Amino acid sequence: MTTNINPVIPGFYPDPSVCRVGEDYYLVNSSFEYFPGVPVFHSRDLVRWEQIGNVLDRPSQFNVGLGRERASAGIYAPTIRHHDGEFWMTTTNREDVMKGHLIVRASDPAGEWSEPVHTTGAIGIDPDLSWDEAGTCYLTWAFPGAISQAVVDPRTGKLLSEPRVIWNGTGMAHPEGPHVFRRGAYWYLLVAEGGTGPGHGICVARSDSPSGPWESNPANPVLSHRSTSHPVQNTGHGDLVELPDGSWAMVHLGVRPGGSFPPAHVNGRETFLTGVDWVDGWPVIVEDRYDVPQAPTAxxxxxxxxxxxxxxxxxxxxxxxxxxxxxxxxxxxxxxxxxxxxxxxxxxxxxxxxxxxxxxxxxxxxxxxxxxxxxxxxxxxxxxxxxxxxxxxxxxxxxxxxxxxxxxxxxxxxxxxxxxxxxxxxxxxxxxxxxxxxxxxxxxxxxxxxxxxxxxxxxxxxxxxxxxxxxxxxxxxxxxxxxxxxxxxxxxxxxxxxxxxxxxxxxxxxxxxxxx
CATH class of the missing domain: 2.60.120.200 (Jelly Rolls)
Structure with missing residues (x-):
């Protein structure tokens, strides 16, 4: 019996990114043309989440406008990370895409976040931040048809290396939503592919270095509901987190379509939760690990x-x-x-x-x-x-x-x-x-x-x-x-x-x- 049919965060909360600090989990989502931008959630168990604020809550942080042509512009695919005692969030504002991605930081994710700095010269969407043992910060993002990367100073936004393509994906359409992280001897690159529709899925590659070269998982995509009758469709754009006991989990987006053929979804792309096991150095998705009840919404x-x-x-x-x-x-x-x-x-x-x-x-x-x-x-x-x-x-x-x-x-x-x-x-x-x-x-x-x-x-x-x-x-x-x-x-x-x-x-x- 399928138990993973309820979102942990129902409603238009797509492109989830998650990090853990001690026993606490923090999650952010895309918000597009809506102000304030980038909702922030807190949880102690990955199942029950409470919104504690919004990252971009001042006009000085977030340029957005009215009108049909501005719909679905604005904020694309944020990443939240905790490093060296601070929370970091990076995202793309499509209204200012030529400025590069924006980066903000805060000591408390529920509190006031800094004014943004921009990564001039890094053009694309869906940025990610990761740090190696030496403290070098890598900015990784999606550029049409490929995943790009550069070393960055996250406090100023200045690129410290030339952007370069590090992976072209598995051959599915639209590699995007990259997240780079380390587990054991390997660095992993998690990406969304197939477009954020019925062909959506999550793929992973690994390397000895945060910059590649990348070995594609032969079992890719590690998660996709395409061409199935699963009640949750369009699954993709995930982010992984390690739990205090050393186990792992993943948040990802999906939709709940209904009605006659072709079905349609009404509440946008929502945030779902799965378990993750590691087999031969690769993540294996365990969709029924968590029994997710219907979230309280009233x-x-x-x-x-x-x-x-x-x-x-x-x-x-x-x-x-x-x-x-x-x-x-x-x-x-x-x-x-x-x-x-x-x-x-x-x-x-x-x-x-x-x-x-x-x-x-x-x-x-x-x-x-x-x-x-x-x-x-x-x-x-x-x-x-x-x-x-x-x-x-x-x-x-x-x-x-x-x-x-x-x-x-x-x-x-x-x-x-x-x-x-x-x-x-x-x-x-x-x-x-x-x-x-x-x-x-x-x-x-x-x-x-x-x-x-x-x-x-x-x-x-x-x-x-x-x-x-x-x-x-x-x-x-x-x-x-x-x-x-x-x-x-x-x-x-x-x-x-x-x-x-x-x-x-x-x-x-x-x-x-x-x-x-």
Whole structure:
């Protein structure tokens, strides 16, 4: 029985990188156009993770912009490492790719990270940092079709050697996401190949030196679910970590597709966990080593109290929880907690506009869920979004509530309700489709509506396929957010609750329809 079907970090948290300091594990993910950038998680067991901050949380660290053309730009594939008493993070900002990669450091991964330095002359994506016994630091990254490397001073970003190609991969497409580390007598180079889609996989090579030459593992790829019926697909882009007892584990990305053929995934690329054994000097993936339960994802942010439902939520000082993000802009520039009143949202897009300007959002994390927003003052939208050309929303202007969907060039009002009180929560619900052998079902249905006496009232429903990267393209996943429409607004409460997936009408096996 497959046990490794639940992500340890569900939702749009791709390209995981992990390091250990004593008994503590720290993990970072790609964040693309969303600000703040590079979420940081902490764990004591590799299974349960808590977000403790974001690495790039100041505009001086992270240049990103608004608009459809900036979607899936921004932050690509960070690496986190601990060396000589400091935490180091390196990543690529596609907005500034010609500056080289950026490197920041911190004494506490939950605290303030330094201003970035750039590795001028190292052009590409997915950088990695590694140190040899002499303290020499190697910067390794992906350049189209190959893995490159140079010696670097990580405190200044200055390259101390000319960049050179060190490996071309195994012959699969797009070698990327390199990580260099040592175990015993060998240095290992872990890479992703096959493209971050159905052909994705993880390959490994080894050498006597951190710069190669590299011997490819004859069993490559060491992990891939391509051409299988495994419920987790697109597996790749991994990072290894040694546990205190000398055993090893790997985090990697994957997706959970659903719906009719071809299936689609709704929450982006998520972070999964496997065990690792070593056989004849090569890593062997043990996918069922960890029994990963469904991660707790429910939360309530009571903005009137400026404090959320769990101990790590927004503090009495009126800070937003680090889960809150915004496309292309710092959410603190327009979302200000006002204790005793709510969250003051500055005016965003006009009600009829399509492009987000000041959308305060969180990642969707489950296959079925309900999100509600209570906004007693101001016109507002509750939005489910992939990008500015692929989103659906419940919008309220005065006492008029409208269900609206934008898909490419199409902009459709699905339904309108009049006389809805301003204190009635707006609501969006994702309902996963479990109907068997249907050829007309997306991965879920999105219900747009509001609550009446606590009951969900649907105004409009759309097929969830329209809000997936299979339709929209790009590398992200769904986010759910609120935006003030034209004037300031005052949300007082936001809830996100995972819902049980609907049970099929019959649990008995059913034969597929015969060919006609």
């Amino acid at each position: 939360f309530t942010d009571d903005f009137e109290a400026s404090q959320g439902s769990d101990a790590s939520d927004a503090s009495d000082a009126g800070r937003l929880h680090p889960r809150w993000i915004a496309p292309g802009t710092d959410p603190r520039s327009f979302a200000v907690p006002v204790p005793g009143e709510g969250l003051r949202l500055s005016a965003g897009r006009a009600a009829g506009a399509r492009d987000a300007e000041r959308l305060l959002a969180v990642r969707a994390r489950d296959s079925s869920w309900t999100a509600t927003a209570t906004v007693p003052q101001g016109d507002v939208a509750l939005v489910v979004r992939i990008d500015d050309a692929h989103w659906a929303a419940v919008q309220r202007q005065g006492t008029t509530v409208t269900a609206r969907a934008v898909v490419g060039p199409f902009d459709q009002v699905l339904a309108t309700a009049e006389g809805v009180p301003a204190d009635a929560p707006l609501a969006v619900r994702s309902v996963a489709n479990t109907e068997r052998y249907s050829f007309a079902k997306g991965p879920d249905d999105l219900h747009l509506g509001h609550l009446v006496d606590g009951e969900f009232r649907t105004l409009g429903t759309i097929d969830g396929r329209y809000l997936t990267t299979e339709v929209a393209g790009g590398f992200t996943g769904r986010v759910i957010g609120v935006e003030a429409l034209g004037t300031d607004a005052l949300p007082t409460r936001f809830t996100y609750t995972p819902d049980p997936d609907p049970v099929p009408a019959s649990a008995m096996p059913v034969s597929p329809p015969a060919d006609s």
